[in-house]
Amino acid sequence: MALYQFDVHAKENSVSGSGRPKETNITLSRGDTLVITVPPTQRWNAGSNLWSNANGLDNSHLHTIRGFTCLAGSLVGSLDNGRTFFFVGTRLELPILLTTGTLSLYYWDTDSDNNSGFVTATVVVTKASSADSKPLSARASLDKLIQGYDRFKNQQPLSNNITLGEIKKHADHQHPFAIILACADSRVPPEIIFDQKIGDLFVIRVAGNVADDASVLGSIQYAIQHLNVKLVLVLGHERCGAIKAALSVGGPEKKGFSGPLGQLLSGIAPLVEPVYRRRDLIRGQEVDANILDQAVRVNIRRQISVIRDALVNLGQESLTLDLWLNRILVVGARYDLDDGKVEFIEAPVPPDPKRSPRLKRLALLTSCGMGIIVAEPGGRRALAVDVNRRENLQNFELVELESDQFALKTVFGNYVNATADGRVIVGNNNISDAVRLRFIKVGDKRVALQFQAQAQDRYFRAPPTGDITSVPEMSTSTFFRIVEVDE
Ligand SMILES: [Zn+2]
Numbered sequence: 001m002a003l004y005q006f007d008v009h010a011k012e013n014s015v016s017g018s019g020r021p022k023e024t025n026i027t028l029s030r031g032d033t034l035v036i037t038v039p040p041t042q043r044w045n046a047g048s049n050l051w052s053n054a055n056g057l058d059n060s061h062l063h064t065i066r067g068f069t070c071l072a073g074s075l076v077g078s079l080d081n082g083r084t085f086f087f088v089g090t091r092l093e094l095p096i097l098l099t100t101g102t103l104s105l106y107y108w109d110t111d112s113d114n115n116s117g118f119v120t121a122t123v124v125v126t127k128a129s130s131a132d133s134k135p136l137s138a139r140a141s142l143d144k145l146i147q148g149y150d151r152f153k154n155q156q157p158l159s160n161n162i163t164l165g166e167i168k169k170h171a172d173h174q175h176p177f178a179i180i181l182a183c184a185d186s187r188v189p190p191e192i193i194f195d196q197k198i199g200d201l202f203v204i205r206v207a208g209n210v211a212d213d214a215s216v217l218g219s220i221q222y223a224i225q226h227l228n229v230k231l232v233l234v235l236g237h238e239r240c241g242a243i244k245a246a247l248s249v250g251g252p253e254k255k256g257f258s259g260p261l262g263q264l265l266s267g268i269a270p271l272v273e274p275v276y277r278r279r280d281l282i283r284g285q286e287v288d289a290n291i292l293d294q295a296v297r298v299n300i301r302r303q304i305s306v307i308r309d310a311l312v313n314l315g316q317e318s319l320t321l322d323l324w325l326n327r328i329l330v331v332g333a334r335y336d337l338d339d340g341k342v343e344f345i346e347a348p349v350p351p352d353p354k355r356s357p358r359l360k361r362l363a364l365l366t367s368c369g370m371g372i373i374v375a376e377p378g379g380r381r382a383l384a385v386d387v388n389r390r391e392n393l394q395n396f397e398l399v400e401l402e403s404d405q406f407a408l409k410t411v412f413g414n415y416v417n418a419t420a421d422g423r424v425i426v427g428n429n430n431i432s433d434a435v436r437l438r439f440i441k442v443g444d445k446r447v448a449l450q451f452q453a454q455a456q457d458r459y460f461r462a463p464p465t466g467d468i469t470s471v472p473e474m475s476t477s478t479f480f481r482i483v484e485v486d487e
Helices: 138-153 164-169 214-225 241-250 259-276 289-312 317-324
Strands: 002-009 022-028 033-037 043-045 051-053 062-065 068-071 075-078 091-095 101-107 118-126 178-182 201-205 231-237 329-335 342-344 362-366 370-374 383-386 396-402 405-410 416-418 424-426 438-442 446-453 456-461 469-471 480-484
Touching: 002 022, 002 101, 022 118, 022 164, 043 118, 138 178, 138 231, 138 329, 178 214, 201 214, 214 289, 231 289, 241 259, 241 289, 259 289, 289 317, 289 329, 405 416, 405 438
Parallel strands: 178 201, 178 231, 231 329
Antiparallel strands: 002 118, 022 101, 033 091, 033 118, 043 051, 062 068, 075 101, 329 342, 362 370, 362 480, 370 383, 396 405, 416 424, 438 446, 446 456, 446 480, 456 469
């Protein structure tokens, strides 16, 4: 919400004659609410001793100007540079539904010659809140980023002329559609590479595009939870100096760096450690270009995991589900310094859950260290097993059915079902037999699994050994942690 005050002069700001509009520079968009008030006691002289206030009431005859009729002396506004008008009076509350534009205010008179005086219009603009404007989906956000990159690649950018109107449009709110964690390197500016304007990208830049830091993760969390952004892109780049230095810190050179730079680099060094295992490829004291490029890619993937893990560890069920179901995407990209090409490191096109329900494999762990669901080929038994017997820990896919209801599908393609007497079994491979589950958040990182049997809510119970059953009370059910399983 922003408050503005403007003096509208009867002489200077009349619609016709020598008058000009009072340009407020307030740009209004769909969903905004405009409120203009004028104290009724303020008056202006319409000439020949005819006094009027913002309602035009003291001077009660009508003027028609360009096909629009208002009381002479009225305060009127326009959102299209005076092509059409609306009557303001002493108070106007206008939800902006279709017309968008920059607000101008006028004194309604055909002749400004003899006018004098002014009224003070107080303008309050309530911008559409982030909750009201529907955020772009993760997939649409990624598409928009790729389209912007295509413009950059084809040297047809749209973003190189930023008008004052565009700056003002975002003065009171922001609705960025992507979070970009990029290297601080001066040659890798995300707004230019993805051809986006003010208000489009929420950019965090740090040498080596490292996420493992409260200020970086907190910024990402803020943009997801408070700005409703659905896409996070980790943008690394070719010949990254930070990664090269980190390799020399942890590699054969064991080079030392002091101060905060040393801390930054020793934070990156273990992340690219798998690359050292191929030391035979490092020639002499120089970090081989191939090794460096591998490390850049490893680092991008590693930072994606750091971000995903940090978001899951917030223990917020809806956020976790959004990540599992690709409603929130964390992807990576590598920028090529030589030719400006962007290569997406993770699959740039997420699976559509409606068309392709296959999701990353998950395991359910109980607080007593048991893993469920374990099934046999062909189904019929659902067991809880000791998670230490990892070879027996069977993972499953989470399949979204509708409106936060899910089915569990085992690696054998069978769906978890429940019998009328409360036993949990593994049914056949027909999804219509699957028990429809809801995840109920319990405490920080635990969930209960709820389903319907005989028109009654029931909850999973996993005993230390044996068959999994269900209970009618959540308090006696088992609470689970849901973890991702490496394939
Ligand atoms: Zn860099």
